[in-house]
Amino acid sequence: MSAEPRYLGGQAVMEGVMMRGLETWSVAVRNPDGSIDTVVHDAPGWTDSVNKIPLIRGVVTLAESLTLGFKALTWSADRAAPEEEKLGKGAMAATMTTAFIFFAAVFVLLPLLGARFLADALDGQRVVFHLIEAALSLGIFVGYLLAIGRVPDIRRVFEYHGAEHKAIAAYENGVPLTVADAQKFSTAHVRCGTNFLLTVMVVAIAFQAVVGRPDLPILIASRLIGIPIIAGISYEIIRFAASHQRWAWVRVLTTPGLTLQKLTTREPADDQVEVALAAVDAVLSAEQRAEVAARNRPPAGGSEPSPAFG
Numbered sequence: 001m002s003a004e005p006r007y008l009g010g011q012a013v014m015e016g017v018m019m020r021g022l023e024t025w026s027v028a029v030r031n032p033d034g035s036i037d038t039v040v041h042d043a044p045g046w047t048d049s050v051n052k053i054p055l056i057r058g059v060v061t062l063a064e065s066l067t068l069g070f071k072a073l074t075w076s077a078d079r080a081a082p083e084e085e086k087l088g089k090g091a092m093a094a095t096m097t098t099a100f101i102f103f104a105a106v107f108v109l110l111p112l113l114g115a116r117f118l119a120d121a122l123d124g125q126r127v128v129f130h131l132i133e134a135a136l137s138l139g140i141f142v143g144y145l146l147a148i149g150r151v152p153d154i155r156r157v158f159e160y161h162g163a164e165h166k167a168i169a170a171y172e173n174g175v176p177l178t179v180a181d182a183q184k185f186s187t188a189h190v191r192c193g194t195n196f197l198l199t200v201m202v203v204a205i206a207f208q209a210v211v212g213r214p215d216l217p218i219l220i221a222s223r224l225i226g227i228p229i230i231a232g233i234s235y236e237i238i239r240f241a242a243s244h245q246r247w248a249w250v251r252v253l254t255t256p257g258l259t260l261q262k263l264t265t266r267e268p269a270d271d272q273v274e275v276a277l278a279a280v281d282a283v284l285s286a287e288q289r290a291e292v293a294a295r296n297r298p299p300a301g302g303s304e305p306s307p308a309f310g
Contacts, residue, residue: 012160017276018072021283027072028279058235059228111136134205145263162187163268167276176295187265188258195257199234
């Protein structure tokens with residue numbers, strides 16, 4: 001059998017799922033008529049030259065994931081949008097830039113400025129400042145997830161997020177890639193982006209404590225410059241946790257992130273899991289597809305194998 005690792009990565013998009021395989025990435029979406037459209041592209045391979053360099057590989061992987069994610073979201077949105085409303089490359093670049101500015105403003109600068117104001121008002125010392133900043137960062141993050149989860153369209157995306165996790169779990173755990181088998185798994189996954197973001201928050205708190213509380217311009221610069229450093233460290237933590245789930249203490253430490261995924265995932269319907277499985281199937285190599293097919297083979301004297309999707 002193939003020695004290739006079984007890890008896959010994915011993302012929910014509008015009415016579908018994006019999946020990243022070893023050499024390709026795909027997007028599968030459900031059309032209004034009930035059919036499934038799938039598109040497959042070669043993976044960019046940005047991490048090929050840095051895959052063995054800790055921290056750097058995390059930053060590059062994050063950049064690649066964000067780029068593929070926006071491309072997948074654009075394609076899925078264009079499937080449902082009228083021709084005159086479809087996004088071009090310029091619009092996608094503007095959207096990525098706006099999203100980064102929003103992230104930096106809401107999740108980095110707002111807690112910083114709020115903590116500075118409150119700490120001064122309370123005549124607090126350095127420890128008080130960092131505690132307030134940490135509380136504001138986590139509070140804004142959780143509040144944001146709770147708020148967007150109430151939007152019907154976002155809830156639909158969260159259902160596809162759950163479907164993505166179930167499809168990946170089915171593949172990585174060696175079961176047949178059927179809807180029934182995938183539905184047996186949890187909507188939580190240790191390598192989820194939500195888990196990554198929570199890890200980022202915790203690492204950021206530690207990083208900020210080391211930086212201290214210099215003058216405001218230096219404080220703001222430290223937060224912005226620290227983003228790639230924090231992302232690189234967080235990636236290494238998630239990577240370690242994903243490959244050491246057999247250790248009880250690792251499972252305990254990842255519990256908060258898995259619990260938080262209840263805010264960003266919902267139990268998917270069978271037709272949504274079918275779309276996620278189609279995205280998985282589209283990125284499998286020939287060897288991987290043969291290994292998956294072998295899972296469906298019955299033992300001697302058994303019944304016929306189950307279909308790939310259904």
